[in-house]
Amino acid sequence: MVPQDSGVVAVRNILTRLCKRSGLSSDRLRTTEIDVAPLLDLLAVRQHARRHGIAPEEAVLPVVKELAAQLEPTNRLIADAELSLGLLRENATTAVDLDRLYAADLGERREYLTEHWRLLHETLRAERIPPPLSVRSLRATPERRAFTALAGLLVNESVYDAGSVHPAAAVQPQLSTEHRSVPTVPGVVTVFGDAVIDHIYFVDHIPEAGTSTPGNSFEKHPGGKGLNRAVAAARLGLQVRLISAVGDDDEGRHVLDYLRSENVDTDLVKVVPDAPTPVTAVMITSTGAAGLIGCRDDRIRLSARDLRSAAIRAAIAASNAVLLTFEQPITVIEQVMALVRRLDSRPLLVVHPSPPIDLPQYLYQYLNVVDYLAGTSKDLAAMVPEVAAASTSDTAQRLRALGVRSVCATEDFRCTVWSDLVNSQIPAFPAAMEDSPGAAAAFAAALVYRLVSTRRPAEEDDYIWATAAMVATQSFGDVPGAMPPVSEIDRIVRLASEEH
Structure with missing residues (x-):
């Protein structure tokens, strides 16, 4: 049931009054004596107006x-x-008589609606058709219920504007002046995952329960598994779009500004009104080991309904690769996999199964569309919780039996691969730290870069290059800021080859 807060009530009352005469139009909004300011100030309306460079009065009708x-x-x-x-x-x-259904007079529209109640419901293929109404009964509870539901969507949801994304150019971000020197790769990547603010604490060690540790310093940066992968892929020259959610607050605006500065397209980042952008506390030791505490508002999530957006479907269809983390609800993860599976010419699907989800068995029917599944040994084991695996290799073979084409165990700057073409442990590169919070994001982005560049399944050299990308992230602090360019990964591979 839609909350009856003051914002919903105000917008519902405006919509109800705008029904009179010929209905809702931009001209009506400009000339009406009704106070339509709450409608014009809605986040979804402002977003649409900004994207298209139009006045709020012109944005209301397409959003509604x-x-x-x-x-x-x-x-x-x-x-x-x-x-x-x-x-x-x-x-x-x-x-259906469209002239009567959309007549210039509200009374005639109501009459046609009630007279042809069953026909109109059948036109929409409604599974259940309520009993017919008279005009008088229509004007009571049914109208109030309909406009309350519509007002609830307008007030509480961000709109993905299908008109702003053309399938042929679904991921074509405008390069910022700062990064125009990055050579672009003819490849389009769509990333699904979180965008948050990381509060980073540098500590001597991660405290155990009942203990404390002094902090050496503190920083605050944009982060999140989705954001980190999007930035990493963009720094390699790929054309990248992030599909995520943030709050309509200063932190959310900071995240969006940061993504745009890194040449990541943000048109499909959902901005949720009156909700705080998620914060993650990251404790990092001098060895690179990290501990995380995530704080989020459940409203800052994608939903299965969001995945019905024509803009999101167009973005997936126009992608060469889709990167998917498990930060969103399982219904969203299922929908993304299902959308990829239905495409005749589908993008590569690279999945990072973290954080662990309850009942991963619900995803088993979709694993045959996963081209690359990459995570730590614990991440992979969590995908088959019903069986106590003897080893990571045993886990990988079970996942391959479920349909995953390639399984990669990545941790401590190392990678082991099980696939049709490669079954081996990639030799370790020299490293000064034990681990890095950004290593997994760098591996995924680098692997996708090689896949999109070569247009073939990954070979051992590709996994070696992606492993070198993990080593290149050795750094304190800003995790997406540590994502390496192509030249740095090439340098690490070259140094290792010279040593041997």
């Missing part, structure tokens, strides 16, 4: 249409007809 289309059939029909949105103009049968 986008969200009204997500309502259940009865509420959708009521909102569509009474606001005269025109949602049925493109796919209605000839039996």
Whole structure:
């Protein structure tokens, strides 16, 4: 049930009043005596206006249409007809009289809606058709319920604007002046994962329960598994889009500004009103070992409904590779895998199964679309919790039997691979630290870079290069800031070859 907060009530009342006469239009918003300021100031409206360079009055109608289309059939029909949105103009049968459904007079629209109640529901293929209504009964609870539901979407949700993303250019970020020297690769990558603010504490050791440790220093940077992978891929010259969620606060704006400065497209980052951007406390020791504490608001999440966005579907279809972490709800992870599987020409799917999820068995039906599954031994073992694996190799073979094409165990700057082409432990590179919080992100991005560049399955040299990318992240502090360019990875590979 949609919360009856003051924002929802205010927007519902505005929409109800705008139904009169010819319905909702930009001209009506400019000339009406109704106070429409709460409607024009909605986050989704401001986002759409900014993306398209138009006035808020012009942005309201496309935003309302986008969200009204997500309502259940009865509420959708009521909102569509009474606001005269025109949602049925493109796919209605000839039996529907569109001139009457979207007539200039509200009374006539209501009459047609009630007279042809079953026909209109059947046009939307509604599974359940409520009993027919009279105009009088329509104006009571049904209208109030429909406009409350629509107002709830407008107030509480960010809108992915399908009009802002063309499938042929779904991931074409504008390069910032700072990074124009990065050579671009003819490859498009879409990343699903979190974007947060990392609070980084440098400590001598990670304290055990009941103990404490002095902090040596503190920093604050954008982070998150999704953000780190997006930045890492962009620094290698790939065209990258991040699909994630942040709050509509200063921290969220900082995250978005940072991503844009790193040439990561943010058009499909969901901005959630009145919710704080997630914060992760990261404790890093002098050896590079890290401990994490994640603090998040459950509202800062993608949802299965978000994955129905035409813009997100277009971004996936236009990608050469999709990077997916397990930071989002399992329903979102399932939807991403299902969308990839349905494509005739599908992108490579590279999955990092972290953090662990409950009941990973629900994902087993989709594992045959996973091209590369990369994580620590614990991450991989968590994917098959019903069996006590004798070794990481045993775990990898079970995952391969479930359909995963290549399994990579990555930790401590090392990589072991099980695939059709490669079954070996990649020789370790010399390292000064034991681990790095950014190593896993660098490995995934570097592997995708090689895959997209060569347009073939990964060979041993590709895994060697991706392992070198992990070593290149040895650094304190800013994790995405430690993501290496191609030249640094090449340098590490060259040095290792010279030593041998």
